[in-house]
Amino acid sequence: MENKDRRFRTLDTVYILMMILPIVCGIVLKILTNPVSDGIAISGANVFFTINMPIQDLPITESQVNSWLVMISITGLCLFLTHGIKEKADTKRQHIAEWIVEKVEGLVTGNMGEYFSGFAPFVTAILALSAFSSLLALFGLYAPTSDLNIAAGWAILVFVLITYYKFKCGPVQYMKSFAEPVKFIAPLNVISEFATPVSMAFRHYGNVLSGSVISVLIASGLQGLSAIILGWLPGFIGEFPLFQIGIPAVLSIYFDVFSGCLQAYIFATLTMLYVSGGFPADEYFRRKSAKKQTV
Template sequence: MKKQKSRRTRVLDILYLSMMLLPLLSALVIKVLTAPPTEGITITGAQIYFTVPMPLQDLPVTESQVNSALILISIVGLCLFLTNGLSVRATSWRQHAAEWIVLKVRALVRENMGEYFMGYAPFIAAVLALSAFSSLSSLLGIYPPTSDLNIVAGWAILVFVLITYYKLKCGPLSYLKGFTQPVFILTPMNVISEAATPLSMTFRHYGNVLAGSVISTMIAAALGKASSLVLGWLPGALGEFPLLRIGLPAVLSLYFDVFSGCLQAFIFAMLTMAYVSGAFAMEEYFERRAKKEEKKKQKINQTQQTEVI
């Protein structure tokens, strides 16, 4: 027996679906409207749409920033669409998909971070979804935000702030002491390795995506040239059409865009989990807390005793 959907659910469905698809469509439209006319294949960075005057330096608003904001809206639409019309017994494929995602992410976080960090499951899911969808957006032809250094650097700095927060949880003194850990002389090395964490996370993700797009663009251009050299003698439109370009770029795109994009998203999330849970000295923290509570109790006891006297 199938339950009939109410009218409200249907209207919301259409609303959420349009919220999911319209941002991507608008990104395409913006790209088509603003792309400068070029001949052949060129490799360019993100386009600057406009600049906002700021006191220190002008803030350029680029294609990648706009695209990443649009992808964010699209992911919110997807989440709302998947969770629309939930019921206690899962009957629709949407609810099954949503539950599968939630369960998988929770299992991943429990396995890699431990029970204490279970509150991080939504954050990790957000990182995964944002990174994967940003890389996959190049399949639609829009500029992938992850091939811009600034976007990925923003995420990596966020992770760095989290790491520092968890290192500071055991008190600022033990945080500073951590820099001189094995021997005192190694302090500069420790500072460098601390700064290298967000740097390497940024370069890993952005370098992979950018390298994929650069290599596939260069191969597509080379195949076009090669086909005009090899098949140029054919008469008419047959000679101008780049026949050799069919096939190989699609296979490369399957690797560079789909596989590499998803893999990098997974690795970024895994590294986030590893660094954040590794930065937190849990035993030390709980020892400190227990000691503090004991001191508090002693103080209360002392004050009570003095009052009694």
């Protein structure tokens, strides 16, 4: 019994380290690679190194590395929450894990219907990845969601899913779905089909990026303001950041915490709505029941 208990605790420690270490690694990496600059500047993601590929070079950027760190951290969190799970919930972490699962399953079945109840893990993954990526900005790291490539990657994944579920009734039905409600509107439908991933990617990226740009602008403005008011004083007092204390934190609560979580929720909800909206449910179930009768 003693031995088992010790093993349990060791695994717990490993999982907690798995949650925390990636973020510490990210901070260390940022300190090591970012050159120290005196001003506050708006810049894109740093390129760490470039891999030579046959068609095009593959640059490994800060946003890719940070999103992998977030993925490792979320994996650690999931392993920690589900570690030592029992049939009857008696620990705090199992209650939290069950609450998450119940909430997301309710959300998915409420928005998509019973047929798509298997979508809950995917939606949770998108929700957690997006929310934690935006929250990474709280540690002073580059948020992966303020890079268009990351958001576009998720949007393309969702687009593939939408197209897969539209193909469920065969290619003929897929083609027919463009000619609705009238036939001559088909070109517009094709354009709106491709506008879906573009708008999803731009929405997520634009919201997060605009928040970080506004934060940086206000921070540099406050720096100038305190330089004007205290700049004439000698020595240490002249460089005292009077206005940079507290005010950027309030903005960070809105732009990083609230806006980041809201965008994650909106991205997940739009995924659910688009996938279940593109699926020709009536036709599919009619064919399924017809097949059953013939067999």
